[in-house]
Amino acid sequence: xxxxxxxxxxxxxxxxxxxLAGTLVATSAGNPLTGVLFxxxxxxxxxxxxxxxxDIEKCIGCGSCARACKAENNxxxxxxxxxxxxxxxxxxxxxxxKVESPNGGIDGQNQTVPEADIFKTFFVxxxxxxxxxxxxxxxxxxxxTYESPEGVVLVxxxxxxxxxxxxxxxxxGARYMHPETNTVDKCTLxxxxxxxxxxxxxxxxCPTGARIYGDLHDKNGVMHKFLKEHNCHVLKPNLNxxxxxxxxxxxxxxR
Amino acid sequence: xxEHLYEMLKQVDGYIYPNEIELNWSILIALYPYITGLxxxxxxxxxxxxxxxxxxxxxTYHLALLTALAFLMVAAMPxxxxxxxxxxxxxxxxxxxxxxxxxxxxxxxxxYLMVVLLLEIWFDYRRDLVLWSQEKKGVLRIVYKILSLGVxxxxxxxxxxxxxxxxxxxxxxxxxxxxxxxxxxxxxGSIKANPWWxxxxxxVIFLFSAMVSGIALVxxxxxxxxxxxxxxxxxxxxDEVGKFLFYVLVLxxxxxxxxxxxxxxxxxxxxEILHMLVTGKLTYTLFIFQGLxxxxxxxxxxxxxxxxxxxxxxxxxxxxxxxxxxxxxxxxMRWNVVVGGQxxxxxxxxxxxxxxxxxxxxxxxxxxxxxxxxxxILSFLLWLLPPWKKHSEEHIE
Numbered sequence: 001x002x003x004x005x006x007x008x009x010x011x012x013x014x015x016x017x018x019x020l021a022g023t024l025v026a027t028s029a030g031n032p033l034t035g036v037l038f039x040x041x042x043x044x045x046x047x048x049x050x051x052x053x054x055d056i057e058k059c060i061g062c063g064s065c066a067r068a069c070k071a072e073n074n075x076x077x078x079x080x081x082x083x084x085x086x087x088x089x090x091x092x093x094x095x096x097x098k099v100e101s102p103n104g105g106i107d108g109q110n111q112t113v114p115e116a117d118i119f120k121t122f123f124v125x126x127x128x129x130x131x132x133x134x135x136x137x138x139x140x141x142x143x144x145t146y147e148s149p150e151g152v153v154l155v156x157x158x159x160x161x162x163x164x165x166x167x168x169x170x171x172x173g174a175r176y177m178h179p180e181t182n183t184v185d186k187c188t189l190x191x192x193x194x195x196x197x198x199x200x201x202x203x204x205x206c207p208t209g210a211r212i213y214g215d216l217h218d219k220n221g222v223m224h225k226f227l228k229e230h231n232c233h234v235l236k237p238n239l240n241x242x243x244x245x246x247x248x249x250x251x252x253x254x255r
Numbered sequence: 256x257x258e259h260l261y262e263m264l265k266q267v268d269g270y271i272y273p274n275e276i277e278l279n280w281s282i283l284i285a286l287y288p289y290i291t292g293l294x295x296x297x298x299x300x301x302x303x304x305x306x307x308x309x310x311x312x313x314x315t316y317h318l319a320l321l322t323a324l325a326f327l328m329v330a331a332m333p334x335x336x337x338x339x340x341x342x343x344x345x346x347x348x349x350x351x352x353x354x355x356x357x358x359x360x361x362x363x364x365x366x367y368l369m370v371v372l373l374l375e376i377w378f379d380y381r382r383d384l385v386l387w388s389q390e391k392k393g394v395l396r397i398v399y400k401i402l403s404l405g406v407x408x409x410x411x412x413x414x415x416x417x418x419x420x421x422x423x424x425x426x427x428x429x430x431x432x433x434x435x436x437x438x439x440x441x442x443x444g445s446i447k448a449n450p451w452w453x454x455x456x457x458x459v460i461f462l463f464s465a466m467v468s469g470i471a472l473v474x475x476x477x478x479x480x481x482x483x484x485x486x487x488x489x490x491x492x493x494d495e496v497g498k499f500l501f502y503v504l505v506l507x508x509x510x511x512x513x514x515x516x517x518x519x520x521x522x523x524x525x526x527e528i529l530h531m532l533v534t535g536k537l538t539y540t541l542f543i544f545q546g547l548x549x550x551x552x553x554x555x556x557x558x559x560x561x562x563x564x565x566x567x568x569x570x571x572x573x574x575x576x577x578x579x580x581x582x583x584x585x586x587x588m589r590w591n592v593v594v595g596g597q598x599x600x601x602x603x604x605x606x607x608x609x610x611x612x613x614x615x616x617x618x619x620x621x622x623x624x625x626x627x628x629x630x631x632i633l634s635f636l637l638w639l640l641p642p643w644k645k646h647s648e649e650h651i652e
Contacts, residue, residue, distance in 0.1 A: 080260050082273045099270035099604055126272075135448060141360070142343075143352035161346055162339015164279040165357050171448035173272025173601055177279065179257070182339035238524075239447055255602045 048215035053226040056249040058210035061123035063105040065202035072201035079103040083187040090121040128174040128187035132242035136166035157183040269605025283333035285593040295436040296469015297323040317642030325633035371428040378421035436465040450525035451596040463507035471581035501557035528603040549584010553577040
């Protein structure tokens, strides 16, 4: 009798454990671990869910994107405030690395390393990565920074208290304190334009079409195609921010 | 405002993201964990006497409690005044974002101030408030009356309840003090974007350094207040405080060393930039002020006293010196964490610099004001609620 009861409770314990383990596996599988998996998700019916693709091989470092961004979004012109900027990476023959972005690359960039010393050089346009698991959204004490239904990370400047915790939490340096509003400012993927059916300013002005954006859930969309045809990487994947900004041709040196 | 940014732009070393030129958390945010730590540490010292019955610490008990209160009243001020919109700070209480490590600050702060410190002090002083309100005249009489909240019952039974409830609150207070400062460490330790901050040891290190600084502060104040009142210092008490300071200092030093050894041995992605940081921009503040003067010298001094006790006239100034060195060392520890963590770029490729002015909301003068203010408040509290004029049990009958 005693043994039977024991084995019954053991059976029930095992069953419960199995259910628990199954649930854990199922929920973690539903929560994509890497960026590219977003595109493989089942499409959401109604709303777009935006991702961004930047093709480093196409970028010529003209800085039009950064310039257009400042104009479109009233970003202060001083060289300390950027929603969008372009970095120039130069790997020298001696193996050393030089990175520059004078005035955020707005005025275009000159190569300062003599050509004979260059092993490899390329431009990396930077902006908010609109992470799915955005550390900035996580740390905001009042919920003033949040993710829109379209997957765009925004700041409510009427509600931001200006504690700057989000600036500390962003691994990509994509946020700054706006000197006039005293609230945090960042790339909105030109949300005001998106809502009117227009493209973000930086995408419209790019002369080489190095930037694209689109619905990550759209199986026939540009992002799906971009991710399928290129070997894409995100910045700092070790931080597990689930960045939705995908780079084609991203060199390992880039942080 | 922009001028100093242009100045800093010239001093950038290597590559930093263009938004990183401005240091976002300045001296005021270094003061915040410093002051909070002093509160937690002073309170824990007071609790030692009450909960763990370390009778010899009695002369410092009330001083430690009032010190904790004076500093806690100021603790949030540097933080609030640093906000871009200080008048929106109430939002952190009305609409806290539960995932944020910072959102809980207001609640922990109020819990500690209202429930723990004020209640404990009230229960402890109630009898005296009632007696003082009977003895004094004029405005003071009314003030004491108000402070006693009209609870004037001095029967043995009620006084026993004061004692019991006060004890209970102290017991609750110890984990609260741990929570208060461990939490402050978590605010930094949980930022994965910043490898200088992101360590699981951060809350523990903050906690132990808080205890170190709080004990040192009470030691310093006990020596100074005794001097001002021209009373003899209870050397047994001072030796005991020195003993605790030594033990906690050793623990704190061990933990911080473990953190550094771990970083060095693991030598991860951020190793090179952090190595350059500590051997470059932080050389003086980390190795000289925090390490040598703020830790090694006091540890050796207090350690020697454990083995051999020179005469009082030598011990007293050395205790005073050790407490001051520790207080300075822990300030620079906060500095090295808060400011140091922002000097290197998250691109791990360069450094910005630190520059602050004398005046302005974030200048040296303002910082000095926030650190002097609690001492002024404490002087007032010591005048209003003098621990040395408390009535002993026999007095009432």
